[in-house]
Amino acid sequence: MFIPFPFSAIVGQDEMKRAILLTAVDPTIGGVLILGHRGTAKSTAVRALPALLPPMSVVTGCRYGCDPHAEGRKCHDCLAREAAGEKLRSHKAPVPVVDLPLGATEDRVVGALDLERALTRGEKAYEPGLLARAHRGYLYVDEINLLEDHLVDLLLDVSTTGENVVEREGISVRHPARFVLVGSGNPEEGDLRPQLLDRFGLSVEVTTTTDLDARVEVIKRRDAFDRDPDGFSAKWAEADHEASKKVERARKKVATLVVPDAVLRQAAQLCAAVGTDGVRGELALLRGGRALAAFDGAKHVTTEHLRAIAPSALRHRLRRNVLDDVGSTVRIDRALDELFGA
Numbered sequence: 001m002f003i004p005f006p007f008s009a010i011v012g013q014d015e016m017k018r019a020i021l022l023t024a025v026d027p028t029i030g031g032v033l034i035l036g037h038r039g040t041a042k043s044t045a046v047r048a049l050p051a052l053l054p055p056m057s058v059v060t061g062c063r064y065g066c067d068p069h070a071e072g073r074k075c076h077d078c079l080a081r082e083a084a085g086e087k088l089r090s091h092k093a094p095v096p097v098v099d100l101p102l103g104a105t106e107d108r109v110v111g112a113l114d115l116e117r118a119l120t121r122g123e124k125a126y127e128p129g130l131l132a133r134a135h136r137g138y139l140y141v142d143e144i145n146l147l148e149d150h151l152v153d154l155l156l157d158v159s160t161t162g163e164n165v166v167e168r169e170g171i172s173v174r175h176p177a178r179f180v181l182v183g184s185g186n187p188e189e190g191d192l193r194p195q196l197l198d199r200f201g202l203s204v205e206v207t208t209t210t211d212l213d214a215r216v217e218v219i220k221r222r223d224a225f226d227r228d229p230d231g232f233s234a235k236w237a238e239a240d241h242e243a244s245k246k247v248e249r250a251r252k253k254v255a256t257l258v259v260p261d262a263v264l265r266q267a268a269q270l271c272a273a274v275g276t277d278g279v280r281g282e283l284a285l286l287r288g289g290r291a292l293a294a295f296d297g298a299k300h301v302t303t304e305h306l307r308a309i310a311p312s313a314l315r316h317r318l319r320r321n322v323l324d325d326v327g328s329t330v331r332i333d334r335a336l337d338e339l340f341g342a
Helices: 014-025 042-047 076-083 106-110 115-121 149-161 212-227 229-254 261-274 280-296 303-317 328-340
Strands: 032-036 056-059 090-093 097-099 138-142 163-168 171-176 180-185 202-206
Touching (some): 014 042, 014 180, 014 280, 014 303, 042 138, 261 303, 280 303, 303 328
Antiparallel strands (some): 056 090, 163 171
């Protein structure tokens, strides 16, 4: 049985951990892109996430894990059952965190003909794919910058519409596929297509720490986990449970949090100052700042929340400036200081 390394036991990488937790508070943020060196706990953090996610209510018997309280946003099967007068039962289930391998076929991702039923019963039936499994959860792509173009196109289509459409082999199926996309990779191995890059709500840069004490602590914790995974996980179970309860409290609070007009204006000023295209930058600042305020237990979103989330929300949205050789994060920090003071 696979035992993930505890989320709370990850040393450092605070921005990455915060970004992942904020998508758990508010999935509409739009996903997280994690770029950086190898061996910096990118995959470890994502695979530790299920332990922090409160269980969700799903329709019993639904192949897609539909939300029983989502009016008009269920799959065709659930809507047909409701139309027939059936009262849908529900139960609690873990939030899915699904890996999308680089070598996955298109059929594996979107779903295809159920060959067993086709051969044994002569029926044309749909076998759901990874997108169906990830509905209302997370879809994780490691080395996302190496993902094949046709799979990138699929992710772009589904992330835009929130629906997976399959038209092949005599099958015509539509089902909801709303998920938080999490991608990780090493930028030295290639860039992401701009269209996909723009779909991520938050972007995080991770590096290998140069602090000797932190490096020693990483080694000690990893060695302790490898020697006794069960014992090490039990030691950190309480910390993970506290993080989970904090996420749950923030989820309940985020919908009612007030975002003052003055803060929205500051978000627009910042995006204009750094030159982001469209309004996705402002929306990422709004949603990320609100989720952070809820996570911190604040009553409303402040300039400090905006400042804290700005690098994650904007660094992947900046155009390259050939006359300015500093990185995106430095440009954002500089704009923050100019607009709101150091």
